[in-house]
Amino acid sequence: MVYAKTDLPFLRRDLHQHAEPGFCEIRTASILEEKLETLPVTILKGEEIQDRSAIVNYPSDAELNHWYDLAVTGGIEEPRARYFRDHGTAMIVVMKGNRPGPTWGLRADIDALRLEEPTDHSHLPARLGFNSRTGAMHACGHDAHMSIAVGLLESLATTGCDFAGTLKVVFQPAEEGVRGADTILRTGATDDVTTMLGLHVDGPSPIGEVTASTVGGMAVNGFLVEFQGKTSHASMAPEQGRNALLAAAAASLGIMALPRFGTADTRLNVGVLHAGDAVNIVPAHATMEAEARATDDDVLEDLVSRVEQVLDGTASAYGVSVKRSIMGHAVTVRPDADLVDAIAAVAAATQGVTEVKRTAPMGASDDASLFIRNTQKHGGQGAFIMVGANSPAPHHNNYFDVDEQAIAIGEGVLERLIRG
Ligand SMILES: [Zn+2]
Ligand SMILES: [Zn+2]
Numbered sequence: 297m298v299y300a301k302t303d304l305p306f307l308r309r310d311l312h313q314h315a316e317p318g319f320c321e322i323r324t325a326s327i328l329e330e331k332l333e334t335l336p337v338t339i340l341k342g343e344e345i346q347d348r349s350a351i352v353n354y355p356s357d358a359e360l361n362h363w364y365d366l367a368v369t370g371g372i373e374e375p376r377a378r379y380f381r382d383h384g385t386a387m388i389v390v391m392k393g394n395r396p397g398p399t400w401g402l403r404a405d406i407d408a409l410r411l412e413e414p415t416d417h418s419h420l421p422a423r424l425g426f427n428s429r430t431g432a433m434h435a436c437g438h439d440a441h442m443s444i445a446v447g448l449l450e451s452l453a454t455t456g457c458d459f460a461g462t463l464k465v466v467f468q469p470a471e472e473g474v475r476g477a478d479t480i481l482r483t484g485a486t487d488d489v490t491t492m493l494g495l496h497v498d499g500p501s502p503i504g505e506v507t508a509s510t511v512g513g514m515a516v517n518g519f520l521v522e523f524q525g526k527t528s529h530a531s532m533a534p535e536q537g538r539n540a541l542l543a544a545a546a547a548s549l550g551i552m553a554l555p556r557f558g559t560a561d562t563r564l565n566v567g568v569l570h571a572g573d574a575v576n577i578v579p580a581h582a583t584m585e586a587e588a589r590a591t592d593d594d595v596l597e598d599l600v601s602r603v604e605q606v607l608d609g610t611a612s613a614y615g616v617s618v619k620r621s622i623m624g625h626a627v628t629v630r631p632d633a634d635l636v637d638a639i640a641a642v643a644a645a646t647q648g649v650t651e652v653k654r655t656a657p658m659g660a661s662d663d664a665s666l667f668i669r670n671t672q673k674h675g676g677q678g679a680f681i682m683v684g685a686n687s688p689a690p691h692h693n694n695y696f697d698v699d700e701q702a703i704a705i706g707e708g709v710l711e712r713l714i715r716g
Contacts, residue, residue, distance in 0.1 A: 299335060299453045304707070305700040307331075308443040309426040314370065315408030315439070316363055317432045318470030319348075319355050321385040323367035324406050324442070326376045328467055329387060331446055335453045338390040340485065342383035347482040351475065352520045352623040366430065386480050387467040391449060397460025400714055401489035401671065403664045404445035405471035408432040411694045420697050435696040437497035437685060438471065440703050444495065447707040452714070459715050464489060466667065474516060474624040477663035481670055491635065492671035492678035493713075494664030495706055499687035503701045504650030506709060508639035509631035509679035513658035513665065514563065514589040515596040518624035521547070521584040521607060523571075525616035530576045537578025541571035543614035544582035550606035551586060554599070560592035562599055585623065589661065593627050626661040627669050632677035639679055642712040648705045656682065660691070681709065 307327075314323050325341075333339060348354060364381040368374050385406065411433040414422055421427040428434070445465045452459060466486060470476030480486065498507065523544050528537030548566040556562055564586070571582035588603055590596035604620065611618035636654055643652045658680070668678030685702040689695035 299450055301450050301454065302331060302446055304443040304447045304703045307446060308439045308698070308700060308703060311439040311442055312421060312434045313426045313428055315428040315430055315432040315434045317410050318407040318472055318475060319351070319385060320360060320363040321406045321469050322360070322363045322377050322380045323370060323372055325380045325385040325387055325467065326367060326372045328406070328442060328446065329376065332389050332449060335449055336391065336457060337449065340388040340390065341386065342379070345388050345483050345485040346384040346386035346479050348384050348479055350482070351479060352621045384479070385469045386476070388485055389449060389465045389467070391452060391457060391463045393459040393461050393463070394457050395460050398490040399461055399488050400463045401466060401486050401492040401667060402445060402448070402463065402710065403466045403468055403477070403492070403494045403667050404441045405438045405468050405476070406442055407438060407470050407472055407476070408434045409436060409472055409692060411435050414694055419695055433694060435694055436472065436691050437499065437696070437698045440497050440685065440698045440706070441495060442467065443703050444706040444710065447703065448710050451707065451711050463714060471663060473518070474626040474661055474663040477666040478625060481666055486667055486670060487674055489671050490676040492668045492676060493710070494662065494668060494680040495710065496662065496664070496680065496682055497685035497698055497702050497706070498682040499685050499691050499696055501682070501684035501686070503684055503686045503699050504648060504705070505653070505684035506643040506649050506651070506705065507653040507656045507682040508636045508643060509655055510629050510658035510682055511631060511655045512591055513629050514591060514661045515593045515627045516587060516589045516624065516661040517596060517600050517622060518587045519585065519603065519620050520623040521586065521618060521620045523582040523584070523611060523616050523618050525580045525614065527580040528578045530578055534578055538580065538615045539578050540582040540616045541579035543610050543616045544569055544571055544584050546614070547607050547610040548584065550610055551603055554602050554606070557590070557595050557599070560590050560595040562595060563589040564599070591628065625666070626663045627665045629658060629665045629668060629680045630672070631655065631679040632672070635677045635679045639681060639709070639713060643709045646705065646708040646712055648701060648708065683709070
């Protein structure tokens with residue numbers, strides 16, 4: 297059977313124009329499902345593949361309804377949009393090849409950043425009229441990742457699924473803030489994957505450059521911390537209060553004063569601190585958001601336990617209670633050499649590829665690393681491919697833009713690899 301092939305740059309522009317932030321990707325998931333359900337695939341979604349119970353700061357009902365309304369008024373069928381609003385926006389698309397073989401996993405992230413997209417004509421999407429007006433923007437290229445994944449599934453389908461094994465494409469919400477992968481991993485939905493791939497466009501690199509896998513990167517843990525004390529009159533009975541503001545302030549200094557490590561590169565940041573109600577009340581509540589990063593997973597674990605010691609110690613010193621939750625987590629990427637060689641070989645033979653790098657260091661964090669690590673723990677292998685995208689601005693800058701030639705190149709490399 298011949299399946300209609302999507303115009304991938306057109307799809308990318310549509311997804312770009314209707315960008316949605318993490319866990320709110322209701323229209324995005326709906327569009328993907330509408331497209332992919334005509335293919336010979338099984339689509340998994342909802343609680344079966346996503347456990348949202350442990351998410352910190354999940355969007356409110358009002359926020360989800362805002363994105364749901366936008367999707368429905370924009371033409372998405374109401375039951376479809378309602379499903380993704382009520383059951384989460386993760387989706388796994390499973391395609392069986394025409395003969396036995398490995399289980400491939402491909403992570404495609406679907407969220408955008410909360411950024412206003414420029415409207416001036418020096419920015420190509422604005423010049424061509426597909427700039428986002430939603431208040432969110434695909435400034436990391438996830439619109440291209442989804443298009444590549446759709447193109448891959450369609451190409452395999454039109455040739456009778458002529459490949460060995462099974463392909464599971466994981467459309468993952470909320471990569472930004474490294475929050476979404478964990479919600480899928482908790483269900484075990486990717487535990488059977490034997491080769492796990494991530495693919496990210498590499499904004500600063502030229503079109504034609506492909507790196508078979510990034511190496512390293514920063515393992516990261518984000519924290520949401522809440523200090524709870526006791527209010528009292530600041531003049532008549534300050535001694536009866538328990539000052540959560542002071543505990544949080546002291547904890548911030550304590551965290552930033554933790555030692556650097558001689559064995560790895562580390563980072564610490566207290567990025568948000570809110571406390572207090574009024575000038576004449578001893579503040580009883582404080583909220584902190586902080587993060588720790590390291591180029592080594594064991595060092596990160598050590599650093600996280602030291603942050604926790606500081607939090608517990610300062611809370612105890614000020615007589616307040618402290619509650620902490622993990623808000624975002626990623627590990628380093630350690631690709632498997634055999635797989636890297638295989639990707640480098642197919643990349644060199646892919647149309648449009650002019651330069652192949654075996655590996656390159658990764659400066660940021662991405663929770664594709666959690667999928668890769670999970671597969672490796674189960675005895676499989678993994679890699680995180682980078683595809684040059686010739687962006688005029690860096691990732692997460694609102695002038696970021698993907699040269700759409702990167703879509704065909706990314707799709708080409710993956711298709712060759714999976715076809716074997
Ligand atoms: Zn990003
Ligand atoms: Zn990204």
